Amino acid sequence: MxxxxxxxxxxxxxxxxxxxxxxxxxxxxxxxxxxxxxxxxxxxxxxxxxxxxxxxxxxxxxxxxxxxxxxxxxxxxxxxxxxxxxxxxxxxxxxxxxxxxxxxxxxxxxxxxxxxxxxxxxxxxxxxxxxxxxxxxxxxxxxxxxxxxxxxxxxxxxxxxxxxxxxxxxxxxxxxxxxxxxxxxxxxxxxxxxxxxxxxxxxxxxxxxxxxxxxxxxxxxxxxxxxxxxxxxxxxxxxxxxxxxxxxxxxxxxxxxRFSIRQPESKNEAFADKLADLRKQIDKIDDLVIQKLGERMAIVEKIGEFKRDNNVTILQVHRWDEIMKRRGAFASALKLDPNFTEKFLELIHSESIRKQTLIMNKDKTAATIVEVAPPVQI
CATH class of the missing domain: 3.20.20.70 (Aldolase class I)
Known part of the structure; x- marks a missing residue:
């Protein structure tokens, strides 16, 4: 916008x-x-x-x-x-x-x-x-x-x-x-x-x-x-x-x-070329990250269906604690900021819960829609 x-x-x-x-x-x-x-x-x-x-x-x-x-x-x-x-x-x-x-x-x-x-x-x-x-x-x-x-x-x-x-x-x-x-x-x-x-x-x-x-x-x-x-x-x-x-x-x-005044752009061609190259590398990694997130969410949906069919709740707190500890330690070893890691994992977890909630209540939601929808005039 x-x-x-x-x-x-x-x-x-x-x-x-x-x-x-x-x-x-x-x-x-x-x-x-x-x-x-x-x-x-x-x-x-x-x-x-x-x-x-x-x-x-x-x-x-x-x-x-x-x-x-x-x-x-x-x-x-x-x-x-x-x-x-x-x-x-x-x-x-x-x-x-x-x-x-x-x-x-x-x-x-x-x-x-x-x-x-x-x-x-x-x-x-x-x-x-x-x-x-x-x-x-x-x-x-x-x-x-x-x-x-x-x-x-x-x-x-x-x-x-x-x-x-x-x-x-x-x-x-x-x-x-x-x-x-x-x-x-x-x-x-x-x-x-x-x-x-x-x-x-x-x-x-x-x-x-x-x-x-x-x-x-x-x-x-x-x-x-x-x-x-x-x-x-x-x-x-x-x-x-x-x-x-x-x-x-x-x-x-x-x-x-004492301020360091930096410019938003550089006229140095060597700088521009190097920056463009590094940004291309980031673009490739970003594409890969999004692809892997998509693959992860596809598995999340399967888990949601499995839980629904076996009448199991969406949230298991012990599993979330395990994710935070293991992923947090791994991220720390890779020198990622702990606050960033926590927020990132929380976003993924929230989206996973949202997807599983939709799957768990899919039939109920559909039934509710049919029940409250006005009759179609032919």
Missing amino acids: KLNLDIQPLSSWVNVTNEPLIISGPCSAETEEQLLSTAHLLKATGKVSVLRAGIWKPRTRPGEFEGIGSIGLEWLKRAKEETGLPTAVEVATAKHVEEALAAGVDILWVGARTTANPFSVQEIADALRGHDVPVLVKNPVNPDLSLWIGALERINNAGIKKIGAIHRGFSSFEKSSFRNEPMWELAIQLKTHCPELPIINDPSHICGNRELIPYIAQKALDLDMQGLMIESHIDPSVAWTDAKQQVTPAALAELVE
């Missing part, structure tokens, strides 16, 4: 002084002095192309600091005048859009909580109609690609052609080292559906702590994301929100300096 979004390239709506695009600034605008001081230090690094700051902060629970409000837009405007950096803020309502545009904000972004609500996204889209302003859409809190795509489509349908996505990770019940699980596969799927869509990675919100940011940021660049949104505060230890995930402007400069 390809998305038919009408998009202008990133280079046409933001001046990237250095690659990659770096959007940085405090999680929250707290005071005028804090915002201006941070902005000047970020400008001095020569690494930042856009200044960001949270003006309205949608918090999970009431009573927490929910942003300084509209007064912060005046501080942001002054920071822009003094540093020359274009500015970006999050908007969650039509009123936010109107106030931000009136204050001369250059780039708007839709937050993860807002993206999850189509009513809110449509309200923002309606407020944007008739304006020519870049808009970035963060992924929804939960891993729902359709919801993310839907938000992008709503904004684009309002006439916004300068549009991009922000990958900030997804909430998960599983405990992890990350604040939000990256779930890179969803960002990759989005890029596959719309190759021309710029995707900016937000390692600050994925990591939740500054120590992990270099790893996530580099991986995002290696996956050909067009930029990074990294939160920076003049003194993170006293930040009013998300203190652990913010870095100082000096630390940001060091981080960006």
Whole structure:
């Protein structure tokens, strides 16, 4: 499925002084002095192309600091005048859009909580109609690609052609080292559906702590994301929100300096020929893997028929445990990642159960269909 979004390239709506695009600034605008001081230090690094700051902060629970409000837009405007950096803020309502545009904000972004609500996204889209302003859409809190795509489509349908996505990770019940699980596969799927869509990675919100940011940021660049949104505060230890995930402007400069910038393609003919050869080898192996999976499922169907005829349940837990132990050990010996092996085997097992369930209930399903089907009128 390809998305038919009408998009202008990133280079046409933001001046990237250095690659990659770096959007940085405090999680929250707290005071005028804090915002201006941070902005000047970020400008001095020569690494930042856009200044960001949270003006309205949608918090999970009431009573927490929910942003300084509209007064912060005046501080942001002054920071822009003094540093020359274009500015970006999050908007969650039509009123936010109107106030931000009136204050001369250059780039708007839709937050993860807002993206999850189509009513809110449509309200923002309606407020944007008739304006020519870049808009970035963060992924929804939960891993729902359709919801993310839907938000992008709503904004684009309002006439916004300068549009991009922000990958900030997804909430998960599983405990992890990350604040939000990256779930890179969803960002990759989005890029596959719309190759021309710029995707900016937000390692600050994925990591939740500054120590992990270099790893996530580099991986995002290696996956050909067009930029990074990294939160920076003049003194993170006293930040009013998300203190652990913010870095100082000096630390940001060091981080960006260490990035390895790689190109999506190489003009070297020898490289291209070698890469094509290796990909042919992979294609042959993939074909063989699919062929063997087909053969395996044919045997699964025979097992399903055998179990049905002998009135045996589909699932035998001891057999599954045996598969996981033996195949897991074999995969480990072949230096395959244990998590990958487990997910791969679980997918195969789920498909095997699905096929056997169809076989077990084939006659019952057919009988049910005959029973509930309306009579044919001749």
